[in-house]
Amino acid sequence: MIALQETKEINTASIIDSVKSDYCGAIDVFIGTVRDNLVGKKVTKLFFEAYETMAVSELQKIADTVKEKFKADKVSIVHAVGDCEVGEIAVVIAVSTPHRKASFEACEYAIDTLKETVPIWKREYFEDGSHWVFSHP
Template sequence: MKLFNISTEPIDNQNVIDQVIHHNAGAVSVFIGTVREMTGDKQTKLLEYEAYVPMAEKQLEKIGQEIEEKWPSAKTAITHRIGTLQISDVAVTIAVSTPHRHEAFEACRYAIERIKEIVPIWKKEHYTDGEEWIGNQKGTQSYPSGRPERVEK
């Protein structure tokens, strides 16, 4: 498995973690993002994630490089799932190992924030009272009339 991956299959969290464990890693921080039922006052039925896969994987790799520059002994693995996800399904798993816990926590948080900023992944939120395309995961751009262009499943 690649360190930076977009997958249509359920994520094997342990596999992502195993990719960053090594003999100098004193800490492994893991973030597992799941589909929640409530978004504010809206009840979610399911989410559909789509991505421009080649660019998304390159951007995930870029995040790994940024982490390595900020925390030189860090090793990072990220897998983001696309397709239809149900409540409680895992959407993203990030694992970062470093010699000490403080850096592992910081780098893991950095990774999820950067994913939301730069990775071309869109989601369609299916609520009990309608649906909405979110243009990026920070939710700063929505596509109420349809999905964004240049996406792959």
């Protein structure tokens, strides 16, 4: 399952179900959630904007690479779009592999690559303003 969804629509249990595989003994799941602070500043919410068609195709590329590189059977990645309140889910990555080590490594590879290649932008809101994350050096 590769998808962009409103955070309230993201169903972690069904994403985990989507990678179950009879020949895999491991499922690893990474869940990114909205934390309430940035270097001591209180974050009130996030807003995610995506170049949706390209974001889906870049997520699919990550899933394809994970299958090849880590011998994963199934890979699901669901990223939030729109508003995300503190504690809500920004991203879920689930990977099934025959043995556990590969599934841990695959999740780490997937989230690290997502941050580099998937056209999604995060705006952080504070009590006194907001900014697009990483925009300026």
